[in-house]
Amino acid sequence: MALAANPRAPLESQHFHVVVIGGGINGVAVARECARAGKRVLLIEQNDFASGVTSRSTRIIHGGLRYLEYGEIALVRESLRERERLLRERSHLVHPMHFLLLLNENSRRSAMKVRAGLWLYERLAGKHSHRRAREMELKQLERVLDNGHQWSFFDYEDAQCEFPERLVAEWLTEAMAAGAVVRNHAEVLAVDVAHGRAHGVLVRDQISGRDERVDASWIVNCAGPWADRVCQRSSIRTSKPLLGGVRGSHIVLPRFSGSPNAAVYAEGEDGRPVFVIPWNEQILAGTTEVADSGDPARAVPSADEIAYLVRSVAQLFPKAKISAQSVKHAFAGIRPLPHSSDKNPSAVTRKHILHDHADDGAARMLSAIGGKLTTASALARECAGKIGLRVSESNPVAMGPGRALDPLLDEAVLEIARMGAVSEETARGMLEWHGKRAADIARMALVSAELRAPICPHTSHVIAEVVEAYRRECAITLGDVLLRRVPVALGPCWSESCSREAALRIGAVMGWKEQTMGANLESFETERSAFLRPVGRTDVAFEAAAD
Ligand SMILES: Cc1cc2nc3c(=O)[nH]c(=O)nc-3n(C[C@H](O)[C@H](O)[C@H](O)COP(=O)(O)OP(=O)(O)OC[C@H]3O[C@@H](n4cnc5c(N)ncnc54)[C@H](O)[C@@H]3O)c2cc1C
Structure with missing residues (x-):
């Protein structure tokens, strides 16, 4: 490393x-x-x-509608309260997300049960969903769904943190x-x-x-x-063991023509929930539940899990012609669930x-x-x-953008763009990822053209954000920077050539010698491919067998 x-x-x-x-x-x-x-x-x-x-999750900030099936009312209430807190305190990172829950004639859950669950979910949240653009979204979704089924749609609001x-x-x-x-x-x-x-x-x-x-x-x-x-x-x-590790995998797909803007929550072939979620200009689909007591650092999605997720998405959206070749990459993580004798991992609290x-x-x-x-x-x-410490229930909105720096406000974007002599797109990206700190980063960017340069030709995020990561956010490796502090390498078009270009641009500002640059680049590529597993030819072979 x-x-x-x-x-x-x-x-x-x-x-x-x-x-x-x-x-x-x-x-x-x-x-x-x-x-x-x-x-x-x-x-x-x-x-x-x-x-x-933390970086292997579905990235939903939710009350856990599904947990109502297991009678976990207190957990749902607490999660909904925390969801609201995050939406309030971290509005630049946590956004409301519209969910569409789909049932068809084969679904294990009945429409009545889902309706009752949603009624309770809204009551526990203490507010009603804002049914935004429902008709338009439904029409768009109907066009891409399998029309050999009779679909029922239920909508509700949760939230997403694209970058925990x-x-x-x-x-x-x-x-x-x-x-x-x-x-x-x-x-x-x-x-x-x-x-x-x-x-x-x-x-x-x-x-x-x-x-x-x-x-x-x-x-x-x-x-x-x-x-x-x-x-x-x-x-x-x-x-007894503290944990019963359960692996959960995701696949990442490019957006397809007509892909929904809302998150879709449907049932997989085994009745388990499958989420198909717009994420980072791509589609994130998951998850699986497979008992796994191996080293969590080595958790990888199996060919069966990838096949299951591909089939689930392909069956929902047959017109999109999704196959294993469509998968950009797959990743897995171990849910640290409490040890339980329950055979069904979904039922574990x-x-x-x-x-x-x-x-x-x-x-x-x-x-x-x-x-x-x-x-x-x-x-x-x-x-x-x-441990006996006095805690305060109310958190100051310490790092979230104040009104004047809300990334949704065009004036804030213009102000940051002016401060850093950067484009409006770069300014918006800075606000969305760094909240209030965007102002400091913009001031740093003003110092030189190298600091205002994009990290690679396909992103609007700039080198000044990288310097901030090394200086103030404890980044040490290139992976710390590009996968977590300024996570451009999770983006839709990142490739090995982007890694090389980014290392050159970052190295020039950080004063890396050629050897350091080579070592940083190599360890970054090793980490990236261990996390975001490319789905190779061997994985493609299973698809025919699975059909
Ligand atoms: C597939 C999947 C989907 C999920 N989806 C969601 C979701 O949509 N929404 C949601 O709210 N939650 C979700 N979760 C749950 C959520 O991701 C986890 O509950 C949460 O990230 C756990 O965080 P953690 O800090 O306990 O664990 P981790 O993030 O794993 O942190 C533990 C850290 O400890 C470090 N460590 C281990 N041993 C040592 C040591 N000896 N010395 C020093 N450091 C050590 C590790 O390197 C690791 O970084 C999901 C989980 C999975 C697996």
Whole structure:
């Protein structure tokens, strides 16, 4: 891995009130909450912030309509409350999204059941959906759906966070602003336990290769699907595994003629929900549920899962002629669901659990299990409360754009464009990804043409955003930048030549020597193809067999 050689302050023998293991959305939320409560906090992430399940999700911010089937009313109520909070506080990153739920004569759910569910969902949300442009959307959808079926349509509102990676980056900078010390590319090798209590952690800094021991009053294990591994390597024995890992896969397709602007929620051939969602100028379709107890870092979609998702989308939209060749890439993540004897993974609760390890001989250590993007902030408040910190229910809108910097407002776009001497498109992109910080980035861009240059010829995002990622958002590798802080490499037309061009442009500003550039580029391409799996010829072969 090509890592920047910037020395980081040593941690050896330092004492922190709270050490958080894992920098996914939950760990970053916990670190932010505890730091804001005035405590000394250390956050350790073995790879990069948001590089785990957080970036493998469907990216919906939702109450979980589906959970009503399992009677999880309290969870739905909490998730809806959190959805509203995110829409209010992070309006540049979390947008309302119109959903169309489809049933046909073969669907397992009845129209009556769905209608009752939606009625309850709206009541729990405390508001009615805005049925925007329903007729137009329905007409457009009817044109591309399989007209051999009798379709019933139900619409409702939820929300989407296209880039949870950016949400995590914002919460991270807020945690640091409140005093948290954060380390990515640093792994917790073990939790130190003595006399029935967790005392600290042994950390390996992947950059310096140095091992350091840190003391802690509290340890919060937010390692997501790695949570059991953290316990095992620390010889903390739980009466049963904390997790029952379930792999979920997605495919990414290009938009097709007539593809819906609304998110479509339909049933797959096995009755499981399948989402087909407009995302990042492409279509994201998922998911699957396959038991997987392997290393979460190696989770990849199987050929069967890809075939199932391709069939599901192709059956819904036969006129779009979708096949395995249409798939741009596929990716998978392990849902860190609580361990359960229930054979049906859909039935396992999505409610998070804070496991207290006092009975496992490791008092003052908590493990966060399960949860969702949507409820990470609620999990963090609950966690801070458990360790005796005073938490405030109301969050200041610290990083979200204030009225004057709302990306939906043309004046804000014009103001940023003028400040940075950049195009309106670039200014809008800056506002959408960086909220209020867009103003600082625009000021930086004004300094030179190199900083105002696009990262690659196909994007309007500029090099100044990359410099911000390295300077203020703890990016270390090129993957940290292009996949998570300024995630242009998730875009529809990114290719190897874009990677090369981006590395050249970034390297020129960052002063990389040729060797550093080559190493950065190579490790980036390795990471990109391990995450966004190209669907090759072998995967195409299954399709004929599956028909
Ligand atoms: C297929 C799928 C679809 C989903 N869709 C949605 C959705 O639409 N909406 C929604 O709200 N939720 C969704 N979720 C759930 C959501 O993604 C997860 O609940 C959430 O991302 C979990 O975050 P986390 O921080 O617990 O885990 P992670 O993001 O995995 O973070 C854990 C981190 O711990 C680090 N780590 C592990 N071991 C160590 C160690 N020893 N030292 C240091 N660091 C370590 C890892 O590198 C990792 O970055 C989905 C999940 C999946 C799998």
